[in-house]
Amino acid sequence: MSLKHGILGLLSLNSASGYDLSKLFSESLNYFWMANQSQIYRELDKMEEGGWVLSEKIEQSARPNKRVYRITQAGSQELLNWLKDEGIDQLMVIRSPLLMKIFFAGKIDRADVIKLLIAYRAECEKQQQTIKEEVAQIGYFEESAQKPAYWKYTTNYCIEYYNFLIRWATDTLSSLTNLK
Amino acid sequence: MSLKHGILGLLSLNSASGYDLSKLFSESLNYFWMANQSQIYRELDKMEEGGWVLSEKIEQSARPNKRVYRITQAGSQELLNWLKDEGIDQLMVIRSPLLMKIFFAGKIDRADVIKLLIAYRAECEKQQQTIKEEVAQIGYFEESAQKPAYWKYTTNYCIEYYNFLIRWATDTLSSLTNLK
DNA sequence: TGGGTCATGTAACCTGTTACATGATTAG
DNA sequence: CTAATCATGTAACAGGTTACATGACCCA
Structure with a gap:
């Protein structure tokens, strides 16, 4: 479940659209986590269903309309829980x-x-x-x-x-x- | 697509059931590729559809019946193609x-x-x-x-x-x- | 005699990949 | 003028994870 939490982490710094998040990923987390755009959109949908984020539709003229997401209280809490979780099995996966x-x-x-x-x-x-x-x-x-x-x-x-x-x-x- | 090819590689040494393959995985490839059993069964199904392997049902009394898979000519060829494939992008994935x-x-x-x-x-x-x-x-x-x-x-x-x-x-x- | 483990697998769900769609703007 | 890239996303499929099912045999 690292992708969801990576997104939460980024949203905890700033609200952003799916597109923004995908850019942010390539500029930072991409070194150690390759995510692709379409996956980010899907995760955002699920996270909104789960109440971790809220979105607001922004109308634009020059560009397609966008949907900007921000983290909720529940989302911040989930981010902390994940960070503090002491399980290490999920961290040991190896696949080469x-x-x-x-x-x-x-x-x-x-x-x-x-x-x-x-x-x-x-x-x-x-x-x-x-x-x-x-x-x-x-x-x-x-x-x-x-x-x-x-x-x-x-x-x-x-x-x-x-x-x-x-x-x-x-x-x-x-x-x-x-x-x- | 490494799991399919790992299975092909193992079958190129010996015919085996899904259960056997799962054991073989844990004893060898598991160091660098964690696969789980149910995934192996599904891949075998798909590989049979694709003509890379053939299976034969073996009736057993003391144990549940099993299905033993062997690699086909097409499967051996696919294994070689994959091994010789010079693309390295698939090898560079990182996710920690x-x-x-x-x-x-x-x-x-x-x-x-x-x-x-x-x-x-x-x-x-x-x-x-x-x-x-x-x-x-x-x-x-x-x-x-x-x-x-x-x-x-x-x-x-x-x-x-x-x-x-x-x-x-x-x-x-x-x-x-x-x-x- | 009740709980593990062996030997087989199936089903449902979650995560990752590939391909495509659209209209504006920028670069050659 | 044409092709690439920006800025948004959707859809379909492939691969990975978790949970469950079943009947025999083995150990305490």
Whole structure:
């Protein structure tokens, strides 16, 4: 249930339309949570049914009319409950399409596996570079006991995660190319 | 589409029932792909419609009757196509419930965040330990240019991945506890 | 003898993906 | 002038999760 709560989190900062939320996602949470637009609209509908958000229709002339959502009291409470929830099972899910391929890679030529890993590593480097640049743009910040910079911990995670992936790909490639 | 292909991969080694496949999953692919039983049954149905597998009903007395699936020619071909497919976008998906919480953690007490991270790290250590033990049981193996031990690369990945998570959690905890 | 677990699966629901629709504005 | 992109969204389908069903056998 992280997408709903991500949306609640964003709405707790500012009211927004589905379109806005989708943009906000790409600019922030997208590093660690890829959501697509249509999903956001559906979640908003459900959240409104559930009373976590309220919407107001805004008529526009130059652009299509929009529906702006704001968080309710119940929604804020739900956000807090979720944040404070101590269950960790939902946090341990792992699912890697890459490893699924590698596991069965014995069925294809080693050269093809090597090509795949090289392409994968290059893409990781590219993604990592993008994050680094965007973090640099946000630039200087100071944290304190009153306001730790949590977003910074998430970008650190992503950068280190890509380092791990790049390292693993490199090690695996060198094993594969050294095999006798 | 990794689950279907994981099932195909397993069936390319041996015919099996949905129940068997679910067991096989937990013993191997589960490290990096959590699948649940009911999903496997549904995928098998669809794969049979699509002609990737064929099933045969086996009558049993002591146990419920079962349906044993085997891979078809078309299924084997599909497995190879998927393995050789050079697209990497599907491999780059990232989605972390943990980071979703951390991103919005400013809304709750720092002490609660610290508790969460400690529990998370402990669980990572536990999972990692389990994998290490299971790998040790599989034990000695030798690889060669003819048969690289791809499964070994996947378990290495998981072990290193947990190392990364543990390191990140530790670093984040020390930042959080040192804040003035 | 009552509660687990083995061995099979089905049903309902929730979440994620892909494709499409529409009218304005901007860039080449 | 045409194609892309902005700013809104809807619809259909695929994949993942949770809960339940059934009859045998095994353990305390």
